[in-house]
Amino acid sequence: MSHCIGLLSIAAKFSLLVFLLSAVFLCSSLSDRNPEFALTKTEESDLKEENGKESVTEDDADAEDLEVFYPTNWWQTVHPVPGPFHQAGRKCLDGDKLLFKSIFILGQAIPAGLHVRLNLQTGEKEAKLPDSTNEKSDMKDQKKRKRLDKVDIDSNSFTSQELKEALAKLKENEKTKSTMEVKANLEDVRKRFRPIEELKAEFERLNMRIETDYEIMVKLINKFNSSDSMLDEKIAALYDLEYYVHQVDNAKDFLSLGGLQLMINALNSTEAVMKEHAAFVLGAALSSNPKVQIEAIEGGALQKLLVILATEQPLAVKKKALFALSSMLRHFPYAQQQFLKLGGLQVLRNLFKEKGMEALYVRVVTLLYDLIMEKMLLEGAQNNEDQMEEKVQQYSQVKLVPAVVEQGWCAIVSNLLALPEHDTREKVLKTVSVLMAFCKDRYRGDQHLNITLSMLRSEYEELAAEEQREGDKDGYFKELLGSINTIIQELR
Structure with a gap:
């Protein structure tokens, strides 16, 4: 038994000797390595403790106490750095130093500039040298x-x-x-x-x-004015001219070329189709072009257009003549004054007595509405410019509304509310609203008008409710219903 104990003692001593020799060789090998990637020295000022005493720095500590990671070109596991054990290990006695070393080598510091990754399979941190220096x-x-x-x-x-x-x-x-x-x-x-x-x-x-537009118009005018041209050729020339004279500059060139007077003279033609297309070209040239408007009324265009509207003519001819008349009167107070002097309102009123002219009713009412509103808006504008004052003075000489009331237009307009088209009713309602200030007494005594307004209100209440159910809160029919309710309220 004592012999066995002796053998065990010798074996233990031999193991301890081998362990000490391994530690010595490990320290010597570590001291011989190239410290190229070792961490820099810690500044002494950063290592002072709270009590004012200086802590132990790298220079003071043993080389074996600091375990540094030495990288290679292959991935190596980096041991985690144990914070508390470092300080605790330094306070151990010399006899316990081996225990401290065994704990501290579990943590390694990584130099800067390495490739570092986390192995998701093992959960360990790994590092290596960059692929290229x-x-x-x-x-x-x-x-x-x-x-x-x-x-x-x-x-x-x-x-x-x-x-x-x-x-x-x-x-x-x-x-x-x-x-x-x-x-x-x-x-x-x-x-x-x-x-x-x-x-x-x-x-x-x-x-x-x-060719320019000017050159084209010259050719078309020459073709129309040529005695060698057939009727269909002249009509074709007029059709093309209407396209070009819509532009203001082209209309002025058309005037300088003498084309405007040719159109006025063509209104006397015995051919209905010639008068139709000549009036169409004339109306296109007159639209929003004061210079052409002045030349046209001085050339006698107003009288010729009224003659066409007052005599028996096809509907297409009167439609184009009314278009030319409207283009001449709009924004031209002098032409409006001459229109009233020549009995133009009476001529338009007679159209409501002719059969087959229903298509012109709304056009006539729309023209009257535009002329009345044009004057009202100008008088209500706050503008003291000399040119505007002169225009207001010109409009003051146009007694359109008194002539409308005197010639019975109040009833003519209100009777058109019986027409079935919503667009027609809209325009008539606007005209009735404008005439309300001058025709209120006549409208209050018109039993037929009151019945018509009540029927229209019921109809548009249903249409407006249907619009609202469909999600259209401010629809077209609701607007018409509002106009009707306003007129009924004013007549009470």
Whole structure:
């Protein structure tokens, strides 16, 4: 038994000797390694303890106490750094130093510049050297170039010369980009369009040439005025002229070419189709063109148009004549005054007595509404300019509303509410509302009008309710219902 105990004692001593020799060789091997990636020394000022005493630094501690991670080109496991054990280990006695070392080597510090990853399978942190020694510097250069390209520059990180180079590069890039865009646009235009000189040359080879609107109108007027032209050729010329004279400048050129007087004279033609198209061209040239309006009324166009409307003519001819008359009267108080003097209101009133002229009723009512509102809006405008005052004075001489009331237009207009079209009713309701201030006594005594308004209110209440059920809160029928309710309220 004692022999066995002796053998065990010898074995224990031999194991302890082997362990000590291993520790010595481990320390010597660690001291011989290249410390290229070792951490830098800790500043002494950072290691002072709270009681004012200096703590132990790396220089004071034994080399074996600091376990540093030495990287290779392969992934290696990095042991976690144990915080509390370091301080606790330094306070141990020399006899316990071996225990401290065994604990401390479990934690390793990683130098900067390594590739570090977390192994999701084992949960351990691993590190290795970069794949290329120049990768770090290449990444820095790339980041620097990217910052210079974006001009996102930190003045503390770059010198003034680098900033100047970045700005110069930016300007050069912008200039190059702008030049390239211009060239690309020009190239695109060249591909899509041909130069005008090339087109002219090609047209000349084909015995063709590009004509202006003025030149086209000259040809059309000559064709219309030629005695050699047939009736259908003249009608075709008038049809084309109507398209061109809609433009204000073309209408003035048309006037200077003598085309306006030709249209006025054509209103006397024995051919109905000739009068129809001549009135159409005349109305197009008169629209919103004061200069042409003045020349037309001085050339006798107003009288000729009234004659067409007062005599027996086809509906198409009277429709175009009414269009030309409306174009002449709108925004031209002198023409409106002459219209009243020549009995124009009576001529329009007689249209309601002719059979087959129902299509003109709404046009006539719309013309009266526009003329009345035109004067009312001008009188209500707050403008002291001399030109505006002169225009107000001109409109003051136009006694349109008194003539409308005197000639019985109040009843003529209100009777049109019986028509079934909603658009017609809308225009008639607007005219009735305008005439209400002058025709109120007549409307109050008109039993037929009161019945019509009640029926319309019931009809549009249902239509407005249906609109509201469909989600249209401010619909068309609700607006018409509001106009009817306003008229009924004023008549009470």
